[in-house]
Amino acid sequence: MKYFDINLDLSEDDIALRDAARQFAEQEMRPTAKLLDQMTAEEGVAENSPLWPFLKKAYALGYHKILMPESFGGFGLTPLQVNIVTEELGWGSFGLSVLLAVVSFPFYLACTSNNDELIEKFVKPFCNCTDGSIRGCWAGTEPAHGSDILAIGEEFFSSPQMKGDMRARLDGEEWVLNGQKSAWVSGGTISTHALVYAQIDPSKGFAGSGAFIVPMDLPGVSKGKALEKMGQRDLNQGELYFDDVRLPKSYMLVSPDFHPPVLEATLAMANLCMASWSTGLSRAAFEEALNYTKERVQGGKPLIEHYTTKQRIFEMFARVETQRAIARAGVNLNFSISPPHPEYSFVAKTRSTEMAFQNTHDAIQLLGGNGLTKEYAVEKLFRDARTSLIEDGQNEVLARHGGDLVTKTYPRSQIDSGA
Secondary structure, three states: OOOOOOOOOOOHHHHHHHHHHHHHHHHHHHHHHHHHHOOOOOHHHOOOOOHHHHHHHHHHHOHHHOOOOHHHOOOOOOHHHHHHHHHHHHHHOHHHHHHHHHOOHHHHHHHOOOOHHHHHHHHHHHHHOOOOOOOOOEEOOEOOEOHHHHOOOOHHHHOOOOOOOEEEEEEOOEEEEEEEEOOOOEOHHHOOEEEEEEEOOHHHHHHHEEEEEEEOOOOOEEEEEEOOOOOOOOOOEEEEEEEEEEEEHHHEEEOOOOHHHHHHHHHHHHHHHHHHHHHHHHHHHHHHHHHHHHHOEEOOEEHHHOHHHHHHHHHHHHHHHHHHHHHHHHHHHHOOOOOOOHHHHHHHHHHHHHHHHHHHHHHHHHHHHHHHOOOOOHHHHHHHHHHHOOOOOOHHHHHHHHHHHHHHHOOOOOOOOOO
């Protein structure tokens, strides 16, 4: 069903983008996600997997580059349009939405390098790709380190006691990478390029890290098996290994001097995408529950005619509208200014994922036993929503970092916010 948007200023372009994304989500994302959810992780990336024709269609329509700047071949969407499109994609499939975003991460960061060599060699071919053959991944998480490598405000972040599982050292005109990234690297086992974070100066802990663009066909690069997991099974994830991998010096995208602010800006963007996708997922759960309660008869009348059902449906509706409001406000702010204010992104991500999880829980309750079966969509939506509470930074860790930012900066002046 189409939702009523309380923003009465949507342009014809905004509405056209929304409708096109909704059609793609309904006709391509949902069927593909359902098939992948029923497969093993290895089957999901096998040669005959439905993932590959899906990616080809997504790339042909340009959904792999919605975050890329227009000057490099991206869509050039407004912040509002980014929110609208990502919500629709999240309605179709949270997992596939994440994949379509992370495939662009190495190339997105390369745009900011001001390095013409990297732009010509990597960025432009990615933006011009229409068959899904060029795929990036975001290689941050490590076997011994998860959300702690993102905890910029914590004292331990800059402690020399924090030893990364991934190291880089300069040898003449080449960087040499050694180490491992954990099984939670989204898009990892199907990637052709990776955005790799590696510790360069151990004396500064994680603050002494840098970021590199790494072609995955280089000698010394290997991949683990695709990860089996509870939720977002349509999102490929897996381990990456680097054994004396040599890169040209120019392949460094972020030096340790700029790593903390660039990482914070990346988190601000990624968490707003999480909030928008969660809004779409939450809306999907609400719609499934509403439609079911109109048809299911109990006590001689449809469930929707029972007083308690109406209360629960209203709460689900209220969560969706709240999610959209905070996600859209966060996107409008942090996609419009530089540097961003990450605490608003953290508010949007933590609150939206929590409300999406509650909506999927309520949907299962309204469907009763049917909500526990794979015959109905809410079972998968529940698993996907549960995953999002940890994804892109565990909610508790993001809240701790957000609290630190608020303590130091609240209230922000209009000058500070770029007004």
